[in-house]
Amino acid sequence: MRGNKLKGQVPHQLQNLQLSVVDMSHNSFSGSIPRNFNVSSLRELRLHSNEFMGSVPSYLFKAKGLQVLDLRHNRISGMILNTIGKTSDLGVLLLGNNSFQTHIPEKIFNFLSKSRYETYQGDILRYMYGLDLSSNQLSGEIPVEVWDLKNIISLNFSSNRLIGSIPDCISNLKSLESLDLSNNKLHGNIPPQLADLNNLGYFNVSYNDLSGEIPFKAHLVTFEATSYIGNDQLCGLPTNKSCKTSKExxxxxxxxxxxxxxxxxxxxxxxxxxxxxxxxxxxxxxxxxxxxxxxxxxxxxxxxxxxxxxxxxxxxxxxxx
Known part of the structure; x- marks a missing residue:
């Protein structure tokens, strides 16, 4: 049903069908995300580029066979579910706007990693882990369970209303190659443990309320000032702002x-x-x-x-x- 002008809510008769792939993207469906999809046989659920509102139903994260969940470019709000960190079979979680591009029916994913797109297709998708929550209206803090996704390659929480700080346990994500936390309301210091993420090739925390000295060491010296702009209280390299106060x-x-x-x-x-x-x-x-x-x-x-x-x-x- 992809790419039509369908609108209104998803019919309940469709939700009861035993389907493996559901693609209703690029329409004008509204209301909340269906809360009674038959997930016993569901492998792929694509609802991106619609007008769905509200929160993401928790049962979708508990579905054993669901491998692809694409909810990008909607009006999803609320807090990030703690159950995200407990997903096992879910390999491609797309809740944002621009970081992934999906081609149907070939099942090809262009995955943003280290500032470039890598193409994943076929069985290799089982080993590709990405979480994209960008361009929605999500609020609250990032759940600590997210930092337990040790196989995650890309995290994109940009353009939301997230608060809180970046925890030190981010160092658990040894496979992380791309991290985008820009355009939120995060505060506190940038943890120096980021220097332990040797695979990190893209990093952006611009336009938040972060403060303190930037941990400009190890491979973090490769990131330019554009990764930190919009944080008036940040100082040190690569910015030209000294960390000494007027009193000092x-x-x-x-x-x-x-x-x-x-x-x-x-x-x-x-x-x-x-x-x-x-x-x-x-x-x-x-x-x-x-x-x-x-x-x-x-x-x-x-x-x-x-x-x-x-x-x-x-x-x-x-x-x-």
Whole structure:
């Protein structure tokens, strides 16, 4: 039923059929997502590009045989279900808008990984794990169960209303290659444990309320400033914003000023001591030279006697007059 102009709610008669593949995408179906689909034989459920609202029914995550759930580009709201982390057979979960492109009936998936699309087809789909919740109206915190999806390759929670912080246990996702948390209301620091995800090739936390210093180390140095824009409280590389506050700058300025003043005082004391030492040394050398009977000392005393004699003669003439 893909690609028609069907609207309204999904007929309940259709929900009761034992089907393996249901594709109702690219229509105008509205209302809530059907809550009584017969999932005993259901392998693929494609409802993307409609106008479904409300939350995702929890029974869909508990379906043993369901491998593909595609609910992208709808008006899904509410909180992310904790049961997501308990899914076993579900390999391709598409609840977002742009990260996956599906081609029917060939069952080919172009999977976004490390900023490029990789094509998955046939049996390899059993080993491809992706979770895309982007471009909806999801709220609340990301459940901790999500961070237990150790085989997940791509996570896309962008363009929602998610709050809370990025937990340290994100380091459990050793296979993660693409992480997009942009355009939410996440706060707190960026955990340095992200540096432990050696496969991470795409990372975006722009336009949140994150703060603190960016853990710019290991392979995280490969991400540009565009991965962090829109977070006014983030600082450090690769941004040009220093992590020092105005108070710290003022304290550093005062310390430098006091250090310069201290250096000035030390310089003046050194000048006084140096001048005194030079004066004393010169006086001692001159005194020692005069004590030695030499031509220079005799000439010196002769000049001194001559000066005294002339001074006395001048004084005598002045008194007589």
């Amino acid at each position: 700058f003022e304290k550093q300025f005062k310390e430098e000023e006091e250090e310069e003043e201290g250096d000035g005082v030390i310089d003046m004391v050194w000048l006084y001591w140096t001048s005194g030492a030079v004066f004393i040394s010169t006086s001692l050398v001159l005194f020692a030279s005069l004590c030695i009977d030499s031509r220079w000392s005799r000439e010196w005393f002769y000049r001194v006697d001559l000066f005294i004699h002339r001074l006395q003669s001048f004084k005598g003439r002045f008194v007589c007059k």
